[in-house]
Amino acid sequence: MENNKSSGDKSSLKPIRCKAAVCRKAGEPLVMEEILVAPPQPHEVRIRIICTALCHSDITFWKLQVPPACFPRILGHEAIGVVESVGESVTEVVVGDTVLPTFMADCGDCVDCKSPKSNLCSRLPFKVSPWMPRYENSSRFTDLNGNTLFHFLNVSSFSEYTVLDVAHVVKIDSSIPPSRACLLSCGVSTGVGAAWKTAQVEQGSTVVIFGLGSIGLAVAEGARLCGASRIIGVDINPTKFEVGQKFGITEFVNSMTCENKRVSEVINEMTGGGADYCFECVGSSSLVQEAYACCRKGWGKTITLGVDKPGSEICLNSSDVLHNGKTLMGSLFGGLKAKSHIPLLLKRYMSKELELDKFVTHEMKFEDINDAFQLLLDGRCIRCVLWMG
Numbered sequence: 354m355e356n357n358k359s360s361g362d363k364s365s366l367k368p369i370r371c372k373a374a375v376c377r378k379a380g381e382p383l384v385m386e387e388i389l390v391a392p393p394q395p396h397e398v399r400i401r402i403i404c405t406a407l408c409h410s411d412i413t414f415w416k417l418q419v420p421p422a423c424f425p426r427i428l429g430h431e432a433i434g435v436v437e438s439v440g441e442s443v444t445e446v447v448v449g450d451t452v453l454p455t456f457m458a459d460c461g462d463c464v465d466c467k468s469p470k471s472n473l474c475s476r477l478p479f480k481v482s483p484w485m486p487r488y489e490n491s492s493r494f495t496d497l498n499g500n501t502l503f504h505f506l507n508v509s510s511f512s513e514y515t516v517l518d519v520a521h522v523v524k525i526d527s528s529i530p531p532s533r534a535c536l537l538s539c540g541v542s543t544g545v546g547a548a549w550k551t552a553q554v555e556q557g558s559t560v561v562i563f564g565l566g567s568i569g570l571a572v573a574e575g576a577r578l579c580g581a582s583r584i585i586g587v588d589i590n591p592t593k594f595e596v597g598q599k600f601g602i603t604e605f606v607n608s609m610t611c612e613n614k615r616v617s618e619v620i621n622e623m624t625g626g627g628a629d630y631c632f633e634c635v636g637s638s639s640l641v642q643e644a645y646a647c648c649r650k651g652w653g654k655t656i657t658l659g660v661d662k663p664g665s666e667i668c669l670n671s672s673d674v675l676h677n678g679k680t681l682m683g684s685l686f687g688g689l690k691a692k693s694h695i696p697l698l699l700k701r702y703m704s705k706e707l708e709l710d711k712f713v714t715h716e717m718k719f720e721d722i723n724d725a726f727q728l729l730l731d732g733r734c735i736r737c738v739l740w741m742g
């Protein structure tokens with residue numbers, strides 16, 4: 354009997370009919386509908402999603418009315434799944450493997466993937482495209498009327514089945530609880546990686562985090578793991594301060610109540626001349642300036658993780674740059690190389706160093722995805738994990 358479990362005849366693979374939450378129009382509730390998921394092409398894998406979490410970029414692209422927004426689209430990019438079938442030339446994973454999808458590619462073969470200094474693959478460079486990464490104008494999703502549904506961030510996990518390029522999956526140990534492992538598919542990896550890999554925070558250092566959303570809290574977790582002794586959280590919402598304590602934040606600054614001082618002045622006074630590491634997790638170019646202004650001259654590093662509006666610019670005084678010798682760095686996916694660094698973070702979770710449990714504030718059924726969107730919009734959850742069937 355023929356089945357898809359053998360690695361033999363790939364031409365026998367058929368489209369799968371399954372449920373997906375489709376975003377048909379910006380800002381409107383997702384529509385739970387039946388769709389068709391085509392078989393994987395060469396270098397691709399089709400996976401069954403076990404659970405998916407909501408990340409803030411899903412909300413951003415759900416609301417966005419202008420390009421790169423496009424509809425109808427299947428959002429979702431933080432998930433865990435099991436390989437259902439593989440296309441030609443796939444040798445890295447086999448049917449039944451547990452995998453984490455990642456929006457950043459790790460082809461392992463280009464000059465950047467081979468360098469320990471970068472996680473920015475140049476064979477499949479990061480872009481917000483509606484298509485499969487290796488094939489132009491190619492989608493694996495259609496609705497039951499035969500119309501194309503667009504992909505999102507190379508993952509599209511708000512569907513029971515999805516197709517990914519093999520450069521966008523990381524094989525992991527299947528014994529790790531899926532509702533925890535999935536967090537390393539995007540958000541927690543981005544924050545923890547920014548402290549661990551991009552900044553390389555050292556034991557005993559002072560860290561400032563602008564914005565205590567889920568990414569800022571993940572930076573705090575990373576800084577705590579690296580042994581930072583002071584972790585100062587900056588936010589305009591005082592309720593974030595209480596939450597932040599669980600993530601290792603040691604001091605708080607409410608930027609709304611700094612009287613006549615700029616936040617950077619307050620931080621410079623608190624730290625006697627600036628912090629070792631500043632992280633901007635909001636996505637505001639003026640906050641990047643503030644962060645840069647309160648990292649220490651000589652060795653201070655400012656790392657930007659937030660996404661500002663397309664085209665926004667960061668303004669820095671050139672004499673300040675020359676005289677102060679500080680570093681300003683961008684960090685996509687925390688500077689992590691997905692295939693080698695995610696398994697290391699999972700090991701640190703299993704050895705009870707990396708604390709993932711505290712990020713999961715809600716777990717729900719996939720069908721209740723619109724309620725989960727509302728929780729995130731209201732700022733009532735850090736991570737909501739949605740379980741498929």
Ligand SMILES: [Zn+2]
Binds near residue numbers: 430539540
């Ligand atoms: Zn994300």
Ligand SMILES: [Zn+2]
Binds near residue numbers: 461465476477
């Ligand atoms: Zn590459």
